[in-house]
Amino acid sequence: MTLDVKGVKGEELRKALKPALEILRSGGLAVYPTDTVYGLGCNPLYEAALRSLLEVKGRVGKPLPLLASSLADARRIAHFSPLALRLAEAFWPGPLTMVLPLGVELPAQVTMGLSKVGVRVPDSDVARLLAEGLGGIIVGTSANRSGEPPFKSFSDVYRWAARRVDVVIDGGDCRYGLPSTVVEVESDRVKLLRRGALEPSRIVEVCGYIE
Numbered sequence: 335m336t337l338d339v340k341g342v343k344g345e346e347l348r349k350a351l352k353p354a355l356e357i358l359r360s361g362g363l364a365v366y367p368t369d370t371v372y373g374l375g376c377n378p379l380y381e382a383a384l385r386s387l388l389e390v391k392g393r394v395g396k397p398l399p400l401l402a403s404s405l406a407d408a409r410r411i412a413h414f415s416p417l418a419l420r421l422a423e424a425f426w427p428g429p430l431t432m433v434l435p436l437g438v439e440l441p442a443q444v445t446m447g448l449s450k451v452g453v454r455v456p457d458s459d460v461a462r463l464l465a466e467g468l469g470g471i472i473v474g475t476s477a478n479r480s481g482e483p484p485f486k487s488f489s490d491v492y493r494w495a496a497r498r499v500d501v502v503i504d505g506g507d508c509r510y511g512l513p514s515t516v517v518e519v520e521s522d523r524v525k526l527l528r529r530g531a532l533e534p535s536r537i538v539e540v541c542g543y544i545e
Contacts, residue, residue, distance in 0.1 A: 335353065335354075335357070335500065335501040335502070336492070336496075336501070336502050336503075336504060337350060337351070337353060337354055337501060337502075337503045337504065338504040339351065339460060339503060339504065339505055340504060340505060340506045343459065347459055347460070347463065348463055351460065351463055351464060351467070351503070353501070354366070354464065354501045354503055355464065355467040355468070357500045357501050358375070358376060358377055358383075358464065358467070358468060358472070358501075359377065359467075359468065361376070361377065361380050361382050361383040361386075362376070362383065362499075362500035362501065363375070363376050363383065363386055363387055363390060363498070363499040363500050363501075364376070364464070364499060364500065364501045364502070364503065365477045365491055365495040365499050365501075365502045365503065366460055366461060366464060366502075366503040366505070367458060367460050367461070367488070367503060367504075367505025367506070367508055368401070368456045368458045368460075368461045368474065368508060369427070369428070369429060369456050369457040369458045369461075369508060369509045369510055369531075370429050370456070370508060370509075370510045370511075370512060370513055370514050370530070370531050371476050371477070371484035371485060371486050371508050371510075371511065371512070371513055372476070372477040372484065372485045372486070372488070372491040372495075372508060373401070373461065373473075373474045373475065373476060373477055374387060374390065374391060374473070374475050374476065374477040374478075374495075374499070375387075375401075375464065375472045375473045375474060375475075376472070376473050377468050377472070377473075378398070378400055378440065378441070378444050378468075378471055378472065378473050379440075379441065379469075381441050381443065384398070384441055384443035384444065384473070385443065387473060387475075388443060390498045390499065391475060391478075391479065391480055392479045392480045392481075393475070393480045394480075395446060396446060396480075397444060397445050397446045397448055397450075397451070397452060398443065398444050398452075398473050398474075398475050399431055399452035399453065399454070399473075399474050399475055399516075400444070400451060400452065400453045400471045400472065400473060400474055401453070401454060401455070401456050401461050401462075401465050401471065401472050401473075401474035402453055402454070402455050402465055402470055402471050403455070403462045403463070403465040403466035403470050403471070404455060404462070404466075404470070405422050405423075405426060405455060406470075407455075407465070407466075407470030407471060408422070408426075408453045408454075408455060408471075409437070410437065410438065410470060410471075411436070411437050411438050411440065411451060411453065411471060412432075412434035412435065412436060412437045412451050412453050413434060413435040413436075413437045414434060415519060415520075415521050415522070417519060417521070417522055417524065417541055418432055418434055418519040420540055420541065421517075421519065421524070421537065421540055421541065422455070424540045425532060425536070425537075425540075426454065426455040427455045427456055427457035427458075427462070428454075428455075428456075428457050428532065429454075429456075429457070429510055429512075429514040429515060429530060429531035429532045430454055430514060430515050430516075430517065430532045430537070431452050431453065431454040431514045431515070431516040431517070432452070432453060432454065432516075432517055432518075432519050433450050433451070433452045433516065433517070433518040433519070433527065434450060434451060434452075434453065434518075434519055435449060435450060435520075436448075436449050436450055436451050437451075444473070450518070452516065453471075454474070454514055456474070457509070458505075460503060460505050461474070476513060477491050477494065477495055478494065484513055486507060486508045486510075486511035486512075487506075487507045487508070488502075488504040488505065488506060488507070492504075510531035512530050512531040513528070513530045513531065514528075514530045514531055514532070515528065515529060515530035515531060515532035515533075515534065515537075516528040516530065517537065517544070523545065524537065524541050524543070524544050524545065525544070525545040526544050526545065
């Protein structure tokens with residue numbers, strides 16, 4: 335299935351995404367636009383869907399990042415130090431993923447046995463509404479095979495995704511066209527794990543430093 339939601343806003347967008355949410359709630363896979371790159375997602379509490387997603391992604395041994403519909407939903411699954419909260423308030427919704435101490439038990443396919451989880455609130459109505467419809471969170475890994483470049487346009491991602499997932503959502507070109515910046519936040523430490531759409535210098539403006 336393909337859904338075209340380019341230019342659709344508000345309640346009309348919510349209605350337009352209902353077929354995709356029905357698929358996701360039943361264990362299906364979706365490719366959807368975010369503010370950074372196109373994402374590959376499923377219900378993060380549905381283990382069969384997670385196994386299918388990992389097979390499509392070709393991902394082995396690496397945790398899966400999650401997208402949350404709001405900071406409140408992110409705080410349901412991860413522990414936020416005062417510093418992590420400052421970063422969230424400064425850059426969410428936006429292209430910053432924070433790896434934080436795990437706050438709830440999640441399937442092993444998400445965390446790969448670690449006591450941490452990567453989470454962000456994207457600046458994308460589509461992504462946030464999908465997360466909201468799944469109880470606040472959705473798997474938000476990039477829509478590509480592991481080790482290959484991510485996709486920033488629908489035409490490119492569709493050729494890859496059409497026969498691999500159950501629904502592909504057309505949101506046009508992604509705003510940034512780069513993956514999110516990833517940092518690990520532990521108490522008063524911020525460590526840069528991956529450069530991306532958010533410049534590290536902007537993080538330094540908030541916390542004073544970055545490792």
